[in-house]
Amino acid sequence: MLNRLLFKNQDRKQLIIAMVGSFLGxxxxxxxxxxxxxxxxFGKGAEILGPNTIIVQKKVSMFGMSSTxxxxxxxxxxxxxxFIIDVKPITSNNFDISFQTxxxxxxxxxxxxxxxxxxxxxxxxxxxxxxxKEGDTIVPIIMPxxxxxxxxxxxxxxxxxxxxxxxxKQINFKFTLSDEKNKEWVDARIVGFTNQVSALLVPNSFxxxxxxxxxKGEEKKVTQIIISGKESEFGKVETxxxxxxxxxxxxxMVVGRLKSIIGTLFFVVLAISIIAVFVSGLVLIQYLQxxxxxxxxxxxxxxxxGYPPKQIIGKFFKYFxxxxxxxxxxxxxxxxxxxxxxxxxxxxxxxxxxLGFTFESIGALLLAFLLFILSSFLTAKKGIYKEY
Amino acid sequence: xxxxLDHVMPDPLASMTHSDDSxxxxxxxxxxxxxxxxxxxxxxxxxTFTTSxxxxxxxxxxxxxxxGQDLKSYSPEDWAEIRQKKVSVVFQxxxxxxxxxxEENLLLKNSLTNTYSASDIKQMLDHLGIADxxxxxxxxxxxxxxxxxxxxRALVQPYSWLIMDEPFSHLDKENTRLCLELIDKRTTEQGAxxxxxxxxDYHDFNYDQELKL
Numbered sequence: 001m002l003n004r005l006l007f008k009n010q011d012r013k014q015l016i017i018a019m020v021g022s023f024l025g026x027x028x029x030x031x032x033x034x035x036x037x038x039x040x041x042f043g044k045g046a047e048i049l050g051p052n053t054i055i056v057q058k059k060v061s062m063f064g065m066s067s068t069x070x071x072x073x074x075x076x077x078x079x080x081x082x083f084i085i086d087v088k089p090i091t092s093n094n095f096d097i098s099f100q101t102x103x104x105x106x107x108x109x110x111x112x113x114x115x116x117x118x119x120x121x122x123x124x125x126x127x128x129x130x131x132x133k134e135g136d137t138i139v140p141i142i143m144p145x146x147x148x149x150x151x152x153x154x155x156x157x158x159x160x161x162x163x164x165x166x167x168x169k170q171i172n173f174k175f176t177l178s179d180e181k182n183k184e185w186v187d188a189r190i191v192g193f194t195n196q197v198s199a200l201l202v203p204n205s206f207x208x209x210x211x212x213x214x215x216k217g218e219e220k221k222v223t224q225i226i227i228s229g230k231e232s233e234f235g236k237v238e239t240x241x242x243x244x245x246x247x248x249x250x251x252x253m254v255v256g257r258l259k260s261i262i263g264t265l266f267f268v269v270l271a272i273s274i275i276a277v278f279v280s281g282l283v284l285i286q287y288l289q290x291x292x293x294x295x296x297x298x299x300x301x302x303x304x305x306g307y308p309p310k311q312i313i314g315k316f317f318k319y320f321x322x323x324x325x326x327x328x329x330x331x332x333x334x335x336x337x338x339x340x341x342x343x344x345x346x347x348x349x350x351x352x353x354x355l356g357f358t359f360e361s362i363g364a365l366l367l368a369f370l371l372f373i374l375s376s377f378l379t380a381k382k383g384i385y386k387e388y
Numbered sequence: 389x390x391x392x393l394d395h396v397m398p399d400p401l402a403s404m405t406h407s408d409d410s411x412x413x414x415x416x417x418x419x420x421x422x423x424x425x426x427x428x429x430x431x432x433x434x435x436t437f438t439t440s441x442x443x444x445x446x447x448x449x450x451x452x453x454x455x456g457q458d459l460k461s462y463s464p465e466d467w468a469e470i471r472q473k474k475v476s477v478v479f480q481x482x483x484x485x486x487x488x489x490x491e492e493n494l495l496l497k498n499s500l501t502n503t504y505s506a507s508d509i510k511q512m513l514d515h516l517g518i519a520d521x522x523x524x525x526x527x528x529x530x531x532x533x534x535x536x537x538x539x540x541r542a543l544v545q546p547y548s549w550l551i552m553d554e555p556f557s558h559l560d561k562e563n564t565r566l567c568l569e570l571i572d573k574r575t576t577e578q579g580a581x582x583x584x585x586x587x588x589d590y591h592d593f594n595y596d597q598e599l600k601l
Contacts, residue, residue, distance in 0.1 A: 001496050005485055301483045304444060306471035306500050306545070309464045388464050 002302075002315055006295050014290070018283040019327050025276030026331030026365065031338050032270035034361035038353045039262045053122055053228040054248040055090065055196050056241055069221040078244075083229055083236040088119040089222040091207055092199065095177060095214035099200065102174035102187065107158050109151065115141075116199040117207040122226050129191045132203040139175060140191040142201035143168070148193065165193060179214040196248075281372050285379050288320055292383035300387045309384050316380035317373070324372045328365055335361075389455050389474060389548040391418040391441065396450035398436045409600045411437065413450075416599065418583065420548065423575065425593075426585040428601035434585040435480050437601070438553040441583070442477050443467050472500050473546050480553040482538040486527025490518070490537050493526050498544040512540045516566055531558040539567050543574045550575055550582040556591060564591050 058068045070089065079087040093115045100110035120130060123142070132139050152162040163171065173188040186206075194201065211220070229237035241248060292299065302312055339357075346353050393416040406412045411426075412433065418424060428434055439445045441452060443459050452459045454470070462470065471477075484493050494509050504512075513519045516536040521529055526537060535558050542550060550571065556564040568591055575582050583599070584591075 001488075001492055001499070004492070005488060005496070009487060298485060301485065303464070303468070304442075304471065304477070304479070304483060305497050305541070306468055308468035385464065388467075 002307075002312075003319075005298055005302075006312075006315055007291075007319060010291055010294070015287055015323070018280065018287050019323065021280035021283055022277070022324065022327045023280075023330050023334070025273055025278075025280045026328055026368065027334045027338065028269060028273035029277050029368065030331060030335045030361045030365050031342070032266050032273050033364045034335070034339060034358045035342060036263060036266040036270055037358045037360055039266060041354060053196070053226060054237070054241075055224055055226050056246040056248045057224045059245050059247045068223055070223070070225055075222075075225060078225070078227065078240070081236075081240060084240075085228045085230060086119075086121065087225055087227050088122065090197075090224040090226055091117040091204070092220055092223070093207065093210055094216055094218070094220040095179065095210045097178075097210065098176045099188070100174050100176070101171065103172040106163070106171055107155065107160060109154060114199050115202045115207065115210075116197060116224070117204045118197070118201055118226055120204070122228060123192075123201075125192050130203055132206045134205075134209055137187055139186050139188045139202055139206050141173070141188045142192045142194055142197070143190045144198055144200065145193045145195050146198065147200070168193075177210050177214050179216075182214065184214075277368050281368070281375065284320065284324065284372070285375050288316065288376055288379050289383065292316065292380070296387060299384060303384075303387055309388070313377070313380045313384050316384075317377045320376040320380075321373045324369060324376070328369050332362075332365065390420050390453075391549065392416070392451075392453040392456075393418075393441075394451040394453060396440065396448050396452055398433060398440060398448040400447070401433050401436065402449075407600060411599050411601060418549075418581070418597075420581060421579055422581045422596040423572070423593075424581065424583045424597040424599060425590060425595040426583055426599040426601065427588060427590070428585070429587065432601035434601065435553055438477065438480070438551050438583075438585060442475050442551050443470070474548045476542040476545055476547040476550050478538050478542045478550070478552040478555040480557075482534050484526040484534055484538055484541070486525065488526060489523050490521045490526055490529070491523060493537060494541055494544060497541045501545050503546060504544050509540065509544060512543065512570065513537075515570055516540065517563065532560075532563065535559060536563065536567060539571065543571065546578065548578075548580050550580065552582060552584045554585055554587060556589075557587070568593055 058070070060068060075087055075089060078084060096112070097115060098110060098112045101108055123130060125140075125142070130140055148163070148165070148168055151168075155162055169190045171190070173190070175186045175188050177184045177186065227237065240246075299312055303309065343353070343355050393411055393414075395413055395415060396411070397413050401412060408414075426434060426437060436445070440448055443462060446460055454474075485496070488496070490513070491506075495506065498504055498509060510519055510522060513522060513536075516539070518529075518533050518536050521533055521537070526534060529537065535555060539552075539555055542552070552571075556567060559567065571582065572593070581596075584595075
């Protein structure tokens with residue numbers, strides 16, 4: 001009866017306009033936060049090396065005369081630059097090693113290769129997963145993504161289903177370490193992938209073991225170094241490489257630039273969405289004020305015949321909580337097909353972002369909801385007590 | 389519950405001259421259970437008295453006390469409790485909800501305390517000759533009919549005092565008698581009192597006390 005008294009005679013057109021505005025704002029807010037996070041996360045986890053880390057080598061000159069190795073003083077000079085966080089040489093194997101599949105589920109595949117070791121400070125894997133000591137049965141390895149592509153091409157040619165990253169981590173591999181007299185087999189298991197390194201990465205202890213036991217004797221020269229630069233000054237790192245005649249795989253830089261552009265676009269949408277949610281929230285609150293001023297006589301009379309102010313505040317509060325709840329539900333309902341549509345656009349463009357939902361976007365929705373119901377409660381309270 | 393007006397002077401009436409026996413500016417006690425008439429001509433402050441005594445306005449000097457407690461010290465929540473259980477009012481402008489039916493107007497008030505059943509309330513309407521208006525919109529009734537609905541609305545709650553501001557101004561003599569009979573019965577049943585303001589007509593009732601303005 002109280003609902004009929006307070007809410008029956010209202011201008012529904014105005015309410016619907018305010019609800020549509022809020023719903024659009026909410027939909028864009030959730031969508032933009034979701035994709036801002038997804039784009040930002042793109043490549044994370046898939047890349048074992050840090051975001052501002054690159055592997056460089058010296059450019060080979062036209063005549064191939066200059067040295068392609070790094071001396072200690074050259075490494076030290078690069079390290080002394082202010083915008084460089086760290087520089088470490090990359091160690092390669094100095095012994096014969098081959099790599100093969102050792103799993104009944106996948107076809108036999110064997111290749112001679114070279115392995116490398118990168119300082120653990122540059123690698124984003126759990127320390128417990130990146131550990132090997134003599135006597136351990138399995139060597140953890142970080143696989144160049146190109147290797148997986150090559151393996152999948154091979155499997156595809158054999159008519160065997162291709163493997164995903166997760167599936168590849170389940171496959172058993174085997175190393176064969178050898179010299180002229182001895183041969184040894186060690187099992188290997190993939191713990192991560194990288195786009196930046198062309199060689200297979202192994203823990204330093206395994207490299208030392210192989211080099212000591214099966215090494216060819218001569219000193220291995222450093223032909224590659226790994227550099228991590230300060231995020232805000234990464235442009236200076238690029239200039240340094242240019243000046244010193246160094247080069248790196250630039251794929252990671254391209255991805256970084258793309259992420260930055262798409263991220264900026266979603267950030268702009270997010271800013272517009274926040275403004276839209278704020279404005280539409282204001283419109284709804286203004287509608288609440290209008291409704292209360294239209295019902296001023298009813299509210300005053302209810303108070304005069306003994307209705308507690310809290311009960312009347314509760315009626316307005318619940319009514320507007322329900323309205324905003326409906327707006328949020330429709331917003332979420334709209335977000336899901338919108339997300340699927342944008343996911344499709346990314347996938348068809350060859351960008352495989354994570355397709356799961358983000359907690360943060362739902363959190364933003366909840367925050368907007370809580371802020372709105374708090375505002376509606378305070379507005380209702382102020383309006384009711386004004387009638388005293 | 390005893391009501392005391394301790395030298396109360398409403399701000400809008402402060403510049404006027406009041407007689408020695410006027411309630412304005414004097415110490416007046418309204419004893420519990422008394423049936424009181426307040427007889428005065430227009431503009432003397434009858435509605436000011438009604439609205440001040442039931443806490444709707446407080447633009448006055450002096451004090452109005454319920455059992456010794458200053459009305460200005462009550463919170464809005466206290467007033468809700470008082471208006472539900474201790475002080476009931478028939479407003480001069482009735483203050484019904486015109487878009488709601490008679491039934492809804494009465495049940496809206498009754499639901500606060502569940503004092504009566506719907507059939508009890510219908511009997512009261514029947515006693516005042518408007519039982520057939522139960523389902524009609526209050527705003528579409530005549531002023532006399534609305535006045536009777538407003539009186540019944542004031543009766544469907546427990547009270548110590550019933551404050552009525554010219555409640556029979558649109559009623560003929562017979563309907564006034566019926567209303568006053570119902571009010572007297574209901575008030576006596578509860579051991580309560582009432583204050584009835586009037587423009588000179590005593591409605592043939594034997595009051596315990598008369599107040600002047």
